[in-house]
Amino acid sequence: MSTSNVERPARRGRPPQTQEQAEQVRARIVKATAEVFTRNGSRGSSVAQIIEEAGLSRPTFYRYFANATEPLNAVLDVSNAELVGGIGAALEAPGEGVDLGIRLIDAYLDWARGHGPMLRPLFAELHDPGSPVSAYRTIALDGIRAIVGTKFAESGRPVxxxxxxxxxxxxxxxxxYRISAEVRPGREPDPETVAAARLTMIRVVLATLGNTDDVHYAMSLPGFFPAAASAGD
Structure with a gap:
């Protein structure tokens, strides 16, 4: 009997992964990377720390990523998409002038709120050319500039x-960044502090991107600007 007709025993070992299982493992690594980055920043993150956080083996990690930077890039991809997408969605609604500025600020704050403690290392590395965060910040700013420019042009306002x-x-x-830096780990920002920060951001956006009609309109809204002191005060 030829050996070609002999039935070979099935290979032992781990069964092949389904696409869904592979995506779950990848997501687990990315989530663990976000946790490690939150604690240590990009320069303090390593494959060893990520696999410990994820509870996976080193060979499993390298099946999906070549180094610790690749899953961090996946984290930053999501962050950028949420920021630029959130601002784009906010500016899609009808309105212009002050309303546009307020919606832009609220979209930015919503994005920041969704990051929690990760904001601290994220903002700390914005201007660090050696960090991947810096490159992603440039991409995000380009996206926001394009969205705002398009919206202004569609509204008939100067870009x-x-x-x-x-x-x-x-x-x-x-x-x-000031808000996130002053919050203790595990705590949420004080609502009054966030409200005051929101007002500061709206005033700055109004002064830099608005026109005189916008300013006059904003001055009629309660709480946007402090009332002028009377002569007798």
């Missing part, structure tokens, strides 16, 4: 000067 738009976005970054 903001690049420096004005960048100034507004940088101030929003700084204000949200």
């Amino acid at each position: 903001p000067a690049p420096l004005d738009l960048d100034a507004a976005l940088h101030v929003c970054e700084y204000v949200v």
